[in-house]
Amino acid sequence: METAGLGPVTAPTPMGICFPAHFDEVHFHQSDMLGIFAAIKSIRTERQQNMNRLEPEERRKVEELDKDIDKLNAITLEYSEARNMYLQSNEKLCELREEEAQKVQEIADAQKKKQEALEIAKPWKQAMEDCCQRLCEQYGVFFSSPDPFREWEHLLMLKLSESEGEGRVAYLKEQLLSSLVNRKVCLKNMQVTFDQQREIIANDFFDRAPFNKEEFFPEKGETHNRGKIATRVVCSYQGKEIGKVFYKPRDATIDIAVIQLFRDINALSTDEHPLPPLPVYKISNCELSDGSKASIWEYIEGKPLGGNVDDFLQIIMDPEVKARVKASAEHLESVCLALGVSDLHGENIIERSTSPTPTSFKHEIVPVDLENLQFGKDTGMFPLAKQLPLLSDQERSLIGRCREQLIDVPVRYVPVGTSHFESALSDYRTYKGITDSIITQMTTDGYNLRVPRERLEFLILHDLGCGDVPYCVVQGKMIYWEPLHEAVAEKK
Numbered sequence: 001m002e003t004a005g006l007g008p009v010t011a012p013t014p015m016g017i018c019f020p021a022h023f024d025e026v027h028f029h030q031s032d033m034l035g036i037f038a039a040i041k042s043i044r045t046e047r048q049q050n051m052n053r054l055e056p057e058e059r060r061k062v063e064e065l066d067k068d069i070d071k072l073n074a075i076t077l078e079y080s081e082a083r084n085m086y087l088q089s090n091e092k093l094c095e096l097r098e099e100e101a102q103k104v105q106e107i108a109d110a111q112k113k114k115q116e117a118l119e120i121a122k123p124w125k126q127a128m129e130d131c132c133q134r135l136c137e138q139y140g141v142f143f144s145s146p147d148p149f150r151e152w153e154h155l156l157m158l159k160l161s162e163s164e165g166e167g168r169v170a171y172l173k174e175q176l177l178s179s180l181v182n183r184k185v186c187l188k189n190m191q192v193t194f195d196q197q198r199e200i201i202a203n204d205f206f207d208r209a210p211f212n213k214e215e216f217f218p219e220k221g222e223t224h225n226r227g228k229i230a231t232r233v234v235c236s237y238q239g240k241e242i243g244k245v246f247y248k249p250r251d252a253t254i255d256i257a258v259i260q261l262f263r264d265i266n267a268l269s270t271d272e273h274p275l276p277p278l279p280v281y282k283i284s285n286c287e288l289s290d291g292s293k294a295s296i297w298e299y300i301e302g303k304p305l306g307g308n309v310d311d312f313l314q315i316i317m318d319p320e321v322k323a324r325v326k327a328s329a330e331h332l333e334s335v336c337l338a339l340g341v342s343d344l345h346g347e348n349i350i351e352r353s354t355s356p357t358p359t360s361f362k363h364e365i366v367p368v369d370l371e372n373l374q375f376g377k378d379t380g381m382f383p384l385a386k387q388l389p390l391l392s393d394q395e396r397s398l399i400g401r402c403r404e405q406l407i408d409v410p411v412r413y414v415p416v417g418t419s420h421f422e423s424a425l426s427d428y429r430t431y432k433g434i435t436d437s438i439i440t441q442m443t444t445d446g447y448n449l450r451v452p453r454e455r456l457e458f459l460i461l462h463d464l465g466c467g468d469v470p471y472c473v474v475q476g477k478m479i480y481w482e483p484l485h486e487a488v489a490e491k492k
Contacts, residue, residue, distance in 0.1 A: 079127075143183070176467075179227060211242045212237055225471055250294065250295065265335065273392075279367070305349045339399050413474045421464070448490055
């Protein structure tokens, strides 16, 4: 519903989700608000500690953003007040028009007030948009969201109690500041890693070609564990590009084992018994100065499928190419199902396309995130279960050996779809429903919660307040909440 150039009455979130009208009427109890303010305090304390790891110039930029957010909030409050005046006048005008003709003068007065409110609101709306645009240009590169400041307008349009409004503004502000600090800390840590690992990376990925400079290009996807995110890295020597690699701020022991399994299965193929090839590439783990691990990946030239494999097959016109890609994809699906690899949605599969000749194209489907082992779950590659090629005894033996090898390795646990967490990043009020979903899924998977529900809510709020999608791992009988490595559930 548009109102004279002032925008929609109920604006969609940056994720494109329009909440139902009654959603804006939801109010929290005082105990809920106390929990939210406790999370804000914890996030702020952690951010201030991380600030000490930054250079003075970087700290100054964070402090400038802090002040800029306050300015944006003041402008938005002025706009919100004027907009509310406009809406009230418009509502009054609609009521009067439904009454008798003697209300002509009152209608005229209401029309005048409506126009006056519109004139007051317009410059504040423009000032707010200009401020958002400037902040996005100045700081946007440090955020995963394409437009992190637009949410400011939306939050002040909601019908909130005073304490909720105060909490929502403070939470969003802390989310922006913490995201900026965490991104800068992560970039600094990445640089340290490459300084320490240049020779190893050159040997493993660039045929020993040396490089002395890196440029970091973080992905626009979700972050985990205090701003950590996969990053494309361009390596150069004396101004000339040597090559690209992909940096992931996590241990890739599982991914390395899965890719080695693919290599071993490919080696079984013979002229008499050919197997559709499984995709392989290089991955190396590296030890960081704090004892944790990161991983360097061969850069896969291509683009994410975006959808499922069936959708991708529809756009391949050459029947021979389509048949080959379909056979390889179904073989990959069979192996991943047997091993338990899941979460292979459209963003975690790359279409690697090469062109041997100007008229011929070789398409290859390459999974680039193999850490999520959840036995009995769908892989996510295909929308529906289908008849798949049977695996040979040799293949099953190799898969069984790989599973045994990984039995004690921490495995990522995803109790709720990433999309739910991403929606919650733009409206933390969904955290209670997310908590319900997590507890239900853990129970279904055979786990008992080890912490009070309030603690789980706090952990969720803290992660979302840092701009992160929560990240859990299963190790042994426990589910741990990272990066605190806090045991939150135990196998029954």
